Amino acid sequence: MIEWREDGVVLAARKHGETSAIVEVFTAEHGRHAGVVRGGASRKMAATLQPGAQVDITWKARLDDHLGHFTIEPVRSRAQAMGDRLSLAGLNAVAGLLTAALAERDAHPPLYRRTIQLLDLLGEKEVWPLAYLQWELALLDEMGFGLDLGACAVTGATEGLVYVSPKSGRAVSAAGAGEWAAKLLPLPPVLRGQGDADDSEIREALGTTGYFIEHRLIKGSGDRPMPAARARLLDLIGRV
Amino acid sequence: MTDAPKAMTDLIDLMARLPGLGPRSARRAVLHLIKKRGQLMGPLAEAMAQVSATARECLNCGNIGTTDICEICQSEKRGNGMICVVEDVADLWAMERSAQFKGRYHVLGGTLSALDAIGPDELRIPKLLDRIASEQISEVILALSATIDGQTTAHYIADQLPGVTVTSLAQGVPVGGELDYLDDGTITAALKARRAL
Numbered sequence: 001m002i003e004w005r006e007d008g009v010v011l012a013a014r015k016h017g018e019t020s021a022i023v024e025v026f027t028a029e030h031g032r033h034a035g036v037v038r039g040g041a042s043r044k045m046a047a048t049l050q051p052g053a054q055v056d057i058t059w060k061a062r063l064d065d066h067l068g069h070f071t072i073e074p075v076r077s078r079a080q081a082m083g084d085r086l087s088l089a090g091l092n093a094v095a096g097l098l099t100a101a102l103a104e105r106d107a108h109p110p111l112y113r114r115t116i117q118l119l120d121l122l123g124e125k126e127v128w129p130l131a132y133l134q135w136e137l138a139l140l141d142e143m144g145f146g147l148d149l150g151a152c153a154v155t156g157a158t159e160g161l162v163y164v165s166p167k168s169g170r171a172v173s174a175a176g177a178g179e180w181a182a183k184l185l186p187l188p189p190v191l192r193g194q195g196d197a198d199d200s201e202i203r204e205a206l207g208t209t210g211y212f213i214e215h216r217l218i219k220g221s222g223d224r225p226m227p228a229a230r231a232r233l234l235d236l237i238g239r240v
Numbered sequence: 241m242t243d244a245p246k247a248m249t250d251l252i253d254l255m256a257r258l259p260g261l262g263p264r265s266a267r268r269a270v271l272h273l274i275k276k277r278g279q280l281m282g283p284l285a286e287a288m289a290q291v292s293a294t295a296r297e298c299l300n301c302g303n304i305g306t307t308d309i310c311e312i313c314q315s316e317k318r319g320n321g322m323i324c325v326v327e328d329v330a331d332l333w334a335m336e337r338s339a340q341f342k343g344r345y346h347v348l349g350g351t352l353s354a355l356d357a358i359g360p361d362e363l364r365i366p367k368l369l370d371r372i373a374s375e376q377i378s379e380v381i382l383a384l385s386a387t388i389d390g391q392t393t394a395h396y397i398a399d400q401l402p403g404v405t406v407t408s409l410a411q412g413v414p415v416g417g418e419l420d421y422l423d424d425g426t427i428t429a430a431l432k433a434r435r436a437l
Contacts, residue, residue: 012355018259047423051388079425082391082411083432085399092392096354228354232396 002068005058006030007075009115011095013049015041023049023070024099025057028112032102035059035070045072051095052078052119080123087122089233090132094118096227097136101143101217111142129202129237133190136209145169145216147209149192152176163187164208166215185211199238206234248274300371302347302364304329318344321378325368325397327351327385335383343381346371351389352396365397372404382408386429 008027016022021040026032035057039045048055054076061068081087094115102108118135121128140146147169151158154176163172163184171192177184185208189195214226244252248270255266273281297303298310305311312318322343326332332345348363360366372380380401384390398406412430413422422430 014355046387047425050425074423077423077425077428079386079423080428080432082386082388082425083429085395088388088392088395091388092354099355228359229392 001060001062002064003058003060004030005056008033008055008057009095009112009119010049010051010053010055010072011099012051013037013040017041021045021049022067023072025055025070026098026102026112026115027057028109029107030059031106031108032098032104033059034104035061035068037070037072040072047077047079048072048074050077050079052081052091052122054078054116054119078119078122084123084125086125086128086233086236089229089236090122090128091119092229093132093227093233094135096229097139097213100224100227101139101213108142111138114138129199130190130197132233133202133205133209136206136213137191140169140209140212140216143217145212147171147191147212149187161187161192164191166211169212203234203237206237210234244270301345302329302349302367303332303345312344318342319375321376322381323368323371323375323377323379324381324383326383327390327393331383341381344375348384348393351384351387351393353389360396363393365400368397369400372401377404379405379407382406384408386411 006027006029008025011024011026011032013021013023016036019039019041021037022034023037023040024032024034037045037049040049047053049072053074056073056075058071059068060071078091081091098115114135118131121131137147147164149161149164149171151171152161152173153165153168153170155173157173157176160173160175161171162174163177163181164170164187165172166183166185171187172184174181186204187208188201188204190197190201191205191208195201210226210230218224218226252263252266252270255261255269256263258266261269273284294306295304296306296308298305298313299308300313301310303310303312320343323346324335324341324343325346325348326335327348327350329347332347335341335345346364346368348365348368350358350363352358352360352363371377380397382394382397384394394408410433412426412433413419419427
């Protein structure tokens, strides 16, 4: 019998038969991992298996490639997010993106730590949108599609960077863009850790990161749509 | 599986498909029905035939009744300007058991779920918006599950209803609940919804 034990975050739970559930979690050492929870469809387990909940997981299976069974104990609930629409939309967007973008059983310890830090900030309305943007940048970086925003891909200049190339993910200056400017993505200062980082700028920056997430991570791993929860989060940022 | 005649094994197979029953418990139920043929099996068969012939979904609210428009929607007394939005007919029945709500209902048929590709159009949300406009609704009570999906649906509906009072059921300590046995999410919700005594 193969067995491991680790902390993780619940991403999704789907009823399996009358009493069990197939639960998907995100852990540091085992990445996005699924397993059957016996009794997972019960009322007793409902609070523990909500997306975003931090849990202690023991996975057991006879062979490594089997789905296996989880034994799950609650560590920390994120139920406080349910009362606040921005937190709820943020939680759904994080769970949706991790489910859609990560390959199964592919370990990403740094991304796991960033995810826990981000979820711990839920409810902090002043800082959460910026923290979420930084998390999306970390997600791209961790998956090998990090944006290179230090210097212009055309001229090498480090000042006056206002665009991102949708092909290379590198910064481009206004002078370097020339006639291609209309085809480039915006590079608001907040993406380089500069400026006021107000909500409209963060929304613009999320438009740019969203392009790479959609085209490199989501569509790159099959013909899947972007999670609708992310669009709802963008809609709420600046409105709430 | 059993030595029973084919008609009975067919009945056992059908019963075994019901929620909460497996082949073994279905066999026990069928045997019990056969023993109580006069008192139980006959009336049960008649009741099932009648419900099968008459049960239908209310065209207005999604409740299950025996007419195109259910009794609650037909009742003028229930037209008090309040609509209670529930996920499922079972939730509607639970609310009716409490006998506290005197308005009308709207059954969504589920909750929004990105994982299962259930969007607003898969639920009865457009119909709800039509009803709010046509029935002079002043308050919408969202009686949805205290789950991430349930509350996401509640916030989505609330965003679609500017100009209408939208309320939701309180969350917190259940009747008979002891704090020691509550999860931290419930305690958090109860603390946030505390009130002066």
